[in-house]
Amino acid sequence: MSLKQGASERLAERLRYEEGLASCSRSLIAGGPRAIDDALEHLRTAAGASRVYLFENFDDPRDGLCMRQTHEACASGVEPQIDNPLLQRLRYASAYEPARRVLSQGQPFWGIVDELDEETRGVLAPQGILSILNIPVSVTGAWYGFIGFDDTVSPRAWSGEDVRLLQTAAEMVGAHIARERAVEELGRRQAKMDGIFRTAPSGIGTVVDRVLTEVNERLCRITGYAADEMLGRGARFLYADQEEYERVGREQSENIAREGTGTIETRWVRKDGTPIDILLSSSPIVRDNLQAGVIFTALDITDRVRGEKERRAMESQVQHVQRLESLGILAGGIAHDFNNLLMVVLGNLDLLLTERSLPAPLRESLQNIGKAARQGAELTRQLLVYSGREPMRVTKLDLSTVVRDMSQIIEVSLRGKGRLVYELAEETPAVDMDPSLIRQVIMNLLSNASESLGAEGGEIILRTGREELDAAALERNILGRGLPPGTYAHLEVQDTGCGMDAATREKIFDPFFSTKFIGRGLGLAAVHGIVLGHHGCMSVTSELGRGTVFRVMFPATLRA
Numbered sequence: 001m002s003l004k005q006g007a008s009e010r011l012a013e014r015l016r017y018e019e020g021l022a023s024c025s026r027s028l029i030a031g032g033p034r035a036i037d038d039a040l041e042h043l044r045t046a047a048g049a050s051r052v053y054l055f056e057n058f059d060d061p062r063d064g065l066c067m068r069q070t071h072e073a074c075a076s077g078v079e080p081q082i083d084n085p086l087l088q089r090l091r092y093a094s095a096y097e098p099a100r101r102v103l104s105q106g107q108p109f110w111g112i113v114d115e116l117d118e119e120t121r122g123v124l125a126p127q128g129i130l131s132i133l134n135i136p137v138s139v140t141g142a143w144y145g146f147i148g149f150d151d152t153v154s155p156r157a158w159s160g161e162d163v164r165l166l167q168t169a170a171e172m173v174g175a176h177i178a179r180e181r182a183v184e185e186l187g188r189r190q191a192k193m194d195g196i197f198r199t200a201p202s203g204i205g206t207v208v209d210r211v212l213t214e215v216n217e218r219l220c221r222i223t224g225y226a227a228d229e230m231l232g233r234g235a236r237f238l239y240a241d242q243e244e245y246e247r248v249g250r251e252q253s254e255n256i257a258r259e260g261t262g263t264i265e266t267r268w269v270r271k272d273g274t275p276i277d278i279l280l281s282s283s284p285i286v287r288d289n290l291q292a293g294v295i296f297t298a299l300d301i302t303d304r305v306r307g308e309k310e311r312r313a314m315e316s317q318v319q320h321v322q323r324l325e326s327l328g329i330l331a332g333g334i335a336h337d338f339n340n341l342l343m344v345v346l347g348n349l350d351l352l353l354t355e356r357s358l359p360a361p362l363r364e365s366l367q368n369i370g371k372a373a374r375q376g377a378e379l380t381r382q383l384l385v386y387s388g389r390e391p392m393r394v395t396k397l398d399l400s401t402v403v404r405d406m407s408q409i410i411e412v413s414l415r416g417k418g419r420l421v422y423e424l425a426e427e428t429p430a431v432d433m434d435p436s437l438i439r440q441v442i443m444n445l446l447s448n449a450s451e452s453l454g455a456e457g458g459e460i461i462l463r464t465g466r467e468e469l470d471a472a473a474l475e476r477n478i479l480g481r482g483l484p485p486g487t488y489a490h491l492e493v494q495d496t497g498c499g500m501d502a503a504t505r506e507k508i509f510d511p512f513f514s515t516k517f518i519g520r521g522l523g524l525a526a527v528h529g530i531v532l533g534h535h536g537c538m539s540v541t542s543e544l545g546r547g548t549v550f551r552v553m554f555p556a557t558l559r560a
Contacts (some may be wrong), residue, residue, distance in 0.1 A: 017165045020046020024169055036173065040073035043147070043169050047162065050078045050152040051129075054137070054173065055087075056145040063091045065100070066146060070221040078152055081127055095123045099134055103146050108163050112155045124150070131156040133163065135170040139178045147173060150472040199347040203298035206285065210235045210249065213293065222278075222300050224271035238268045240275065243472065252282050256290065265301070277305040318488050345373050394432045396557055399464045399489050400424040402438055410446060414460070417450040418495075423463040428489040429556035437530045438491075445493040445550050452497025452548060463492040477553070478509075479528075480537035488536075494549045500542040508540070527552070 007253050023042035027035050034052060036242050044052040054071040069087040074080050081087055092100040099109040110133040114122045115298055122344075124132060133149040147170050203219030205212055220227055223238065239245040248266050255262030261283040268278050279299040286292035349370045353363065403410075403424055414420055442462075449460045469488050474480035500508070509528040531552050542548035 014161070017046045017161075021165065021169055021172075025172055026174055031180075031526075036177065037073060039169075039176075040071055040147075040171065043166065044073045044075065044149075047149055047166065049133075050075050050147040051081070051150050053081070053118070054145065054146045055148060060089070060091075063089075063093075064454055065092050065097070066090060067092065079128070084127075086123070088132075090123065095119055103134060103136040106136055106138070106143070108136065108167065109146075110158045110163070112157070114155070124457070128152040130154060131158070134157045135163070135166050137170050137174045137177070139174050139181070144177060145175060146170075162474070177422075200297070201299075203300075204295070205230075205298070206293050206295045207235060208293040209291075210281045219298060222270075222276065222298060223268065224274075229271075237536050240267065240269050248280065253290070256282065256284060256294075259282075260287070262526050268298075278550075326529045342373050345483065346370060349373065370451055393434050393436075395435060396430045397433045397435060397438060398430060399428045399491050400426070400434070401460060401555075403442065403464060406439060406442060410442070410462075413443065414446060414450050418453045418457050419459045421459060421461045423461055423467045428464050429466050429487050431534075431554040432557050433534055433554065434530075437534075441490065441527050441530050441552060442493075444524065445491075445552075447552070448524060449495035449497065451547070452495050452499070455496060458496035460496075461492075461494040463490075463494070465490055466556075467494075467553070474537060477537040477539045479532055483535065483537055484555065488553040489556060490551055490553045492549060492551040494547065496547045499544045499546050499548055501544050505540060505542060 016437055020042045023046075024039040027038040027042060040052045040054065049513050052073045053069055055067045056070050057065060057067055060066045067087075067090050069082055069084070072080055072082040090096065096119070098120060102109040106387060110131075112131050113121055113129055115131075115143075116124070129150040129152055131151045131154070134146045135149075136146050137144045147166070149166065197214060200216065200218060203222045204214075205219050206214040211232065213232075215227050215230050217227075220230070223230070236242070236245050238246070244266060252262035261281065263279065263281045266278050266280055269271050270276055278301070279301050280296060280416070281299075282296040284290050284294055286291065334384045349366055352358070352366055353370070358366070403422070407422075409468075411420065435512050446460065446462070453460070466487060466489055468486070469477075469480075469483075470485045474483045474485065508524050527538075527550075531554075534554055536552055536554040538550065538552040540548065540550055
């Protein structure tokens with residue numbers, strides 16, 4: 001062969017390799033499930049090999065480092081080995097150790113099969129391989145496996161040029177595998193994030209400059225808006241007012257700047273106008289760069305906030321009742337002792353007044369002392385009623401009948417102070433009560449209602465009835481804690497007067513508390529004591545300018 005002919009053949013071979021490498025690159029860039037198979041076919045054609053394949057390394061707990069064939073391209077008439085079970089679990093140490101030592105160092109391994117060691121020949125010769133070239137493949141800096149070229153036609157001597165060009169191909173395959181792994185990992189992470197986004201019990205969304213860019217289904221359910229109604233809108237529509245919107249933005253920005261994340265309680269408004277309490281947590285998508293967007297979670301804590309408010313209200317009510325009970329015990333003790341002292345005073349006054357020789361001015365003074373002492377005795381009686389220590393003469397009563405029997409007295413006492421309306425049940429459950437004390441309850445409640453009407457007048461409604469109260473309903477009433485569930489008779493006084501604010505409602509059962517300038521006394525405090533003494537409960541509903549409703553409830557008499 002002439003020099004010119006040899007140079008021409010080498011140039012043709014070089015062009016064939018370069019064309020093969022270009023085609024290999026195009027296949028790998030295009031991707032897809034057959035990308036590596038197509039690339040190996042281009043390399044086989046360029047190299048003029050009988051068979052080209054890719055082996056992947058893996059660690060086996062028992063056999064150590066092993067290899068398996070994953071891809072293959074064969075020339076026409078050459079038997080494929082992709083389904084050879086031996087090549088799916090081939091142990092380097094026992095079958096391919098000389099090649100492992102070279103390949104693991106990043107160097108190619110090649111040779112004529114008949115010139116290789118016995119173990120290596122034992123693997124290659126049964127496949128009809130006469131010569132072989134293995135190029136190591138690295139993925140992200142780690143030895144992944146190798147691309148193998150073999151010749152089943154002749155014992156081919158692979159040149160340095162062959163090795164150099166095919167090493168470039170091996171680098172491209174390694175880069176493709178690394179890219180596919182990265183895409184797969186990214187897909188797994190995206191799928192994981194999508195799963196969290198879909199199934200999280202909290203609402204999740206992203207915002208850029210507080211404009212919603214992503215929302216999950218849970219956030220839609222929390223707010224009542226469909227996703228397309230939220231995306232692209234500023235978050236302002238979720239807040240009841242501008243002030244709260246600005247507060248949340250300001251405080252979350254400060255929290256993120258200080259701690260990297262921000263959590264705050266706020267209140268949103270659902271699409272239907274219902275307010276909801278939200279625990280909002282926010283974090284920048286890119287650390288220290290709020291302009292790149294913020295991801296947030298929104299947890300609906302409305303029930304928790306409501307429960308906490310109810311718990312605090314219940315604790316306040318219990319403390320108030322305990323305070324009143326303590327005050328009642330103190331008042332009862334003082335009233336009992338003071339009443340004994342007054343009896344001594346009145347007894348001695350009565351003895352002095354039997355003396356006929358007393359001068360008229362002195363007799364008048366003694367009578368005034370007696371009058372004041374009897375007023376003091378009446379006051380102590382009210383204190384004893386408030387404390388529940390006044391002796392009771394209990395009998396079975398129907399509340400509607402009691403009210404009807406008192407109607408004349410009631411109407412006289414309320415004359416000119418408003419219109420009185422009766423809404424009395426035909427029959428209420430019988431209750432065990434002291435008649436004089438229930439009449440005192442009625443008159444005290446009516447007196448309180450008439451005072452609230454003021455000069456403008458108004459309406460007072462007096463109702464009776466029956467109701468079934470369970471433990472939860474009793475718990476919500478004043479003095480209801482611990483009472484047995486069952487049938488109760490109720491007496492209700494409703495007025496259209498001035499009403500009360502929360503601070504006033506807290507004090508109305510305190511002895512001698514009054515909103516009037518004069519006339520302080522034990523009216524509602526006595527009601528509290530009487531209801532307590534009869535094992536009843538009560539409720540008060542009132543708002544400024546919208547009147548008041550007092551309801552007292554007594555347990556029905558158990559049938560013998």
